[in-house]
Amino acid sequence: MNPEPRMVEVRKNVLKQNDVIARALRERFRSDEILAVSLVSSPGSGKTTFLERTLTLLRPRYRVAALVGDLATENDAQRLARSGAPVKQITTGTLCHLEANMIQKALDGWDVGKLDFLFVENVGNLVCPSSYDLGEDLRLVLLSVTEGEDKPLKYPTIFNSADVAVVTKTDLAAAVDFDEQTLDRNIQAVRPGIQILKLSAKTGEGMREFLDYLQKLRQPRSQAASAL
Amino acid sequence: MNPEPRMVEVRKNVLKQNDVIARALRERFRSDEILAVSLVSSPGSGKTTFLERTLTLLRPRYRVAALVGDLATENDAQRLARSGAPVKQITTGTLCHLEANMIQKALDGWDVGKLDFLFVENVGNLVCPSSYDLGEDLRLVLLSVTEGEDKPLKYPTIFNSADVAVVTKTDLAAAVDFDEQTLDRNIQAVRPGIQILKLSAKTGEGMREFLDYLQKLRQPRSQAASAL
Numbered sequence A, B: 001m002n003p004e005p006r007m008v009e010v011r012k013n014v015l016k017q018n019d020v021i022a023r024a025l026r027e028r029f030r031s032d033e034i035l036a037v038s039l040v041s042s043p044g045s046g047k048t049t050f051l052e053r054t055l056t057l058l059r060p061r062y063r064v065a066a067l068v069g070d071l072a073t074e075n076d077a078q079r080l081a082r083s084g085a086p087v088k089q090i091t092t093g094t095l096c097h098l099e100a101n102m103i104q105k106a107l108d109g110w111d112v113g114k115l116d117f118l119f120v121e122n123v124g125n126l127v128c129p130s131s132y133d134l135g136e137d138l139r140l141v142l143l144s145v146t147e148g149e150d151k152p153l154k155y156p157t158i159f160n161s162a163d164v165a166v167v168t169k170t171d172l173a174a175a176v177d178f179d180e181q182t183l184d185r186n187i188q189a190v191r192p193g194i195q196i197l198k199l200s201a202k203t204g205e206g207m208r209e210f211l212d213y214l215q216k217l218r219q220p221r222s223q224a225a226s227a228l
Helices: A003-031 A047-058 A075-081 A100-108 A156-160 A180-190 A207-227 B003-031 B047-058 B075-081 B100-108 B156-160 B180-190 B207-227
Strands: A035-040 A064-070 A087-091 A117-121 A138-144 A164-168 A195-198 B035-040 B064-070 B087-091 B117-121 B138-144 B164-168 B195-198
Touching (some): A003 A035, A035 A207, A047 A075, A047 A117, A047 A207, A064 A075, A075 A087, A087 A100, A156 A180, A180 A195, A195 A207, B003 B035, B003 B100, B035 B047, B035 B207, B047 B064, B047 B075, B047 B117, B064 B100, B075 B087, B087 B100, B156 B180, B180 B195, B195 B207
Parallel strands (some): A035 A117, A035 A138, A064 A087, A064 A117, A164 A195, B064 B087, B138 B164, B164 B195
């Protein structure tokens, strides 16, 4: 018995099942006119702080909610709930990523009414989440200025699976001698043409540009819907 | 067909195989009087900078070498090689952790002579490496002051599998309002009694205490050996 080919085969089945559920989620988001945005990054890149600020700033004009994945604890859900938005924690146990069926289950038992934006914060991990489609419209990969400019070269798959790179904690750029040009070049090397946004959720720098970007993505859809 | 139990079964086989190889490695390190130290952390916690400094400081007195795991690139090996120590990169492709057989293979083809310390830098990941014994004597889990004080609560397994917690980038503590007491409490909550060291590889603060700690771990073994 050679376990390796079996492992690959089982993994393929899991991924195939995941893709079927992700497709159903994507159709559901589309028909409900929800823009679903997922966030992936290392632990400690500032996903939760960034998301709390985003929810807080969007809430006056939009109906927003968030799902947040972690191995253990409800800490992140509690932090995000301070924004006033509905938030649900998904604890994954030892699993290092969210899967589409977890999103499906979390949504099915959740009465949040009609949404404009649904955010999904993945488990902090730069490897595992890359292969799992969650049905999102937009995947953001976050990395902070403190993590080193070579991250994209070392974790190319996650950058390849993302739609936007968000560089966080720009308020610390000077303290860590952040080399912006090198990071930009490394991101573009693994994912040519990807949009790069830079911001600090702490100081608010760059948040306006990010929110404008998100709102523009919703616009064509609403216009298309109203034109029907 | 239900893929989940098969996945669990295959995973158990892989782990069992890993443990057999890890045990052989541990015996080999013991008989060769090598102290094997592994490093795990998120991407961007400063493993490579810390290890480069450690190798540089140990080299005048000890024979040291390092293996370094990454999904892609030889960047870390190139950075570590600046210390003058022999360094070998292990690229894992899409695998989010090192396994014992990778260490075995890397060592078998490598003529480094007799060593005092072998360092093994794992792939940057706070989840996957926790289940894989690499035959090391000492596992260090690193986290930087910029990552948030709740990391131990959110990734308890990796802290449970470690022998020492190393808090890095203390030079940035003031800039991020680092709460030392909270972090210490959270680390002790998931791994009571674990040794915690705090340092900055950039400024050198705390490096002396770390090196003293490492050298003391070697001492009893050498004394035992010379007493034979």
